[in-house]
Amino acid sequence: MTIPRYAPDLVPGTVTLVGGGPGDPGLITLAGYQAVCQADVILYDRLAPQDILADAPAAEKIPVGKVPRGPYVPQERINELLVEHARAGQRVVRLKGGDSFVFGRGGEEWQACAAAGVPVRVIPGVTSSVAGPELAGVPLTHRHMVQGFTVVSGHVAPGDSRSVLDWGQLARCGTTLVILMGVAHIKRIAEDLMGGGLAGDTPVAVVREASLPDQSVISTTLAEVADVMAAAEVRPPAIVVVGDVAGLDLDHTDAAARHHSDH
Structure with missing residues (x-):
C-alpha cells in the first residue's frame, strides 16, 4: 500500500x-x-x-x-x-x-x-488531553451520559491574578472536565468546583504517565482527589478527569484478555 x-x-x-x-x-x-x-x-x-x-x-x-x-x-x-x-x-x-x-x-x-x-x-x-483518558479507559463523551468535554489548564491557581478561568462556571457547564498541569493546585481547584455546585462524590480519574510503560490510573472523587493525589505522591505529568465518565469501569487490558480467551 x-x-x-x-x-x-x-x-x-x-x-x-x-x-x-x-x-x-x-x-x-x-x-x-x-x-x-x-x-x-x-x-x-x-x-x-x-x-x-x-x-x-x-x-x-x-x-x-x-x-x-x-x-x-x-x-x-x-x-x-x-x-x-x-x-x-x-x-x-x-x-x-x-x-x-x-x-x-x-x-x-x-x-x-x-x-x-x-x-x-x-x-x-x-493531544494528551484526549489520548490520556482514552488510554485509561475513560471516554470523554458518552451518548447516554455527557455531550461534551472542556479542557483547561490548572497551572495557575484559582484566585491568582493571572487566572482567567471561572471555576464555578466550569462546575455548572455540564461537560466532562479535563484538567492539564493541575497537580500543584488540585486542592484549590476541587474546592472551587465544589463551591460552584459540583457534588463532592463526582467521580475523578487521575492518569499518570499516559501511554508510557508506567502509566497508572487513580480513581477517586472530587472531595477526596487532593488527599488521594498527595498520598500517592502524584507528580507531573498527570491528567485529571472530572465527571461521571471517570467512574466507568473500563479496562482495555482485561477486555483484550477476555477476547483472546473466548477465541
Whole structure:
C-alpha cells in the first residue's frame, strides 16, 4: 500500500511545528515522524517522544524543555533559536509533546516566525488531553451520559491574578472536565468546583504517565482527589478527569484478555 504523504520534503529556511503525541513514540503521526527524520535542527521538549531522535542522527538536537519548578529555556529564547536556525538555511523542527496548539505555545512560536519572515508548517499531534483518558479507559463523551468535554489548564491557581478561568462556571457547564498541569493546585481547584455546585462524590480519574510503560490510573472523587493525589505522591505529568465518565469501569487490558480467551 502506498501511504500518501501529508508532509512533503522539508524546505531549507523553514520551521515545522510537530506535535509528538502523548509520549509513546508509536503515537506520533507518520507525517511528524517523517519531518523529524528530515530535520537539520530539532528543538525538543521534555515530554516529546525523544526515542525517535535517534532516527535523525545527523540533526543537531537542542533540548528546550521546561522542568516544573526547575531549569527551563525562556520562550523568548526558543523563538529566537527557531528564527536563527531557519535564517541560516536549515530545516528546523520544533518537536513537542501532545499537540503544538493545545497548551504547547505553538501559536506563539508561529507568530514569532511569521514576524521574522520565516515560513512555518504545522503537523498536528495527538493531544494528551484526549489520548490520556482514552488510554485509561475513560471516554470523554458518552451518548447516554455527557455531550461534551472542556479542557483547561490548572497551572495557575484559582484566585491568582493571572487566572482567567471561572471555576464555578466550569462546575455548572455540564461537560466532562479535563484538567492539564493541575497537580500543584488540585486542592484549590476541587474546592472551587465544589463551591460552584459540583457534588463532592463526582467521580475523578487521575492518569499518570499516559501511554508510557508506567502509566497508572487513580480513581477517586472530587472531595477526596487532593488527599488521594498527595498520598500517592502524584507528580507531573498527570491528567485529571472530572465527571461521571471517570467512574466507568473500563479496562482495555482485561477486555483484550477476555477476547483472546473466548477465541
